[in-house]
Amino acid sequence: MTEVTGTASRKADHIRINLEEDVRSGLTTGLERLRFIHQALPERSLADVDSSVTWFGKRLSAPLLISSMTGGTDEAHRLNQTLAQAAQAAGIAMGLGSQRAAVENPSLAFTFQVRNVAPDILLFANLGAVQLNYGYGLDQCRRAVDMIQADALILHLNALQEAVQPEGDANFSGLLGRIEAICRALPVPVIAKEVGWGFSEQVARQLAEAGVSAIDVAGAGGTSWSQVEMHRAKTATQRRVAAAFIDWGIPTAEAIQNVRRAAPHLPVIASGGLRDGIDVAKCIALGAGLGGLASPFLKAAAVSVEAVSETIGELSRELRIAMFASGAGTIAELQATPLLPAP
Numbered sequence: 166m167t168e169v170t171g172t173a174s175r176k177a178d179h180i181r182i183n184l185e186e187d188v189r190s191g192l193t194t195g196l197e198r199l200r201f202i203h204q205a206l207p208e209r210s211l212a213d214v215d216s217s218v219t220w221f222g223k224r225l226s227a228p229l230l231i232s233s234m235t236g237g238t239d240e241a242h243r244l245n246q247t248l249a250q251a252a253q254a255a256g257i258a259m260g261l262g263s264q265r266a267a268v269e270n271p272s273l274a275f276t277f278q279v280r281n282v283a284p285d286i287l288l289f290a291n292l293g294a295v296q297l298n299y300g301y302g303l304d305q306c307r308r309a310v311d312m313i314q315a316d317a318l319i320l321h322l323n324a325l326q327e328a329v330q331p332e333g334d335a336n337f338s339g340l341l342g343r344i345e346a347i348c349r350a351l352p353v354p355v356i357a358k359e360v361g362w363g364f365s366e367q368v369a370r371q372l373a374e375a376g377v378s379a380i381d382v383a384g385a386g387g388t389s390w391s392q393v394e395m396h397r398a399k400t401a402t403q404r405r406v407a408a409a410f411i412d413w414g415i416p417t418a419e420a421i422q423n424v425r426r427a428a429p430h431l432p433v434i435a436s437g438g439l440r441d442g443i444d445v446a447k448c449i450a451l452g453a454g455l456g457g458l459a460s461p462f463l464k465a466a467a468v469s470v471e472a473v474s475e476t477i478g479e480l481s482r483e484l485r486i487a488m489f490a491s492g493a494g495t496i497a498e499l500q501a502t503p504l505l506p507a508p
């Protein structure tokens with residue numbers, strides 16, 4: 166119970182810090198160093214640009230994901246309901262935050278459940294992969310998926326976050342084999358995800374060989390979890406240790422290319438520092454299939470459903486205009502559109 170209470174209060178801290186403090190990485194995504202070749206003569210109507218995609222059998226109006234964030238508290242419940250209503254209205258995907266609190270205390274399950282307002286969306290459950298080294302197995306993974314009627318399970322890899330947390334679970338030994346066992350036995354697809362430091366080519370290859378169905382790169386350039394933990398630190402030493410990692414990680418643009426090289430056919434979700442539809446378009450041109458954002462959606466959800474819908478609307482419009490002005494009529498065409506290094 167103490168543990169569950171601890172998890173819930175950590176979640177509340179995370180929301181507050183992400184809303185109130187500057188927690189940006191010292192790195193940039195690398196997307197700013199890439200540009201499309203402008204097509205002065207697109208030879209199609211903007212109205213004919215089709216940004217829809219199909220993921221795990223579900224059709225999305227645009228390749229957009231509200232990245233995994235929260236659950237476990239009343240405030241998190243409100244945020245999840247707000248995000249899910251806007252996701253349902255727009256026809257985009259959404260992930261829930263780590264469901265560990267509710268796996269350990271089923272009375273918290275309602276804070277993660279959004280099918281009441283979002284019956285049709287592509288929905289991702291979420292657990293920390295490291296929990297597989299702390300007593301979790303197939304049963305807990307199934308419970309996380311069933312609890313929210315998810316279409317897939319995200320196992321997040323947050324080694325650095327756990328390491329800088331005083332209460333962190335930092336034993337990552339032998340985890341790959343356990344992830345492989347879950348991929349083999351779970352009836353829904355498993356997605357491996359970072360939380361803001363990206364994947365190297367080697368780790369992407371190991372995860373692909375372990376049988377994950379997709380990788381969410383969650384690269385560096387956006388929310389930095391060492392910065393979040395710095396704001397939670399109780400002592401000057403904890404604060405300095407966390408602060409030292411402000412520039413750590415593999416920028417999002419590089420991480421996407423790493424995964425593409427390691428596993429050319431594995432679906433890729435791009436996230437980490439994406440802030441407009443042009444960022445999403447560039448990630449897709451690098452080979453990703455979906456673009457995820459966390460922090461911008463959290464800030465909008467703290468305001469209203471309408472604010473989240475407006476954010477989705479702007480992202481979709483920017484993405485569609487970027488497609489139009491770079492000559493791509495579909496997401497498949499965008500994936501084959503070249504990017505140049507910015508001068």
Ligand SMILES: Cc1cc2nc3c(=O)[nH]c(=O)nc-3n(C[C@H](O)[C@H](O)[C@H](O)COP(=O)(O)O)c2cc1C
Nearest residue numbers: 232233234262263321383387388437438458459460
């Ligand atoms: C408030 C908050 C809570 C988060 N909680 C989780 C989580 O439980 N599981 C997870 O996989 N990622 C979590 N993340 C990480 C995001 O999904 C994302 O990978 C990261 O924030 C980078 O995206 P951004 O730069 O758009 O914020 C969280 C992010 C935020 C802002």
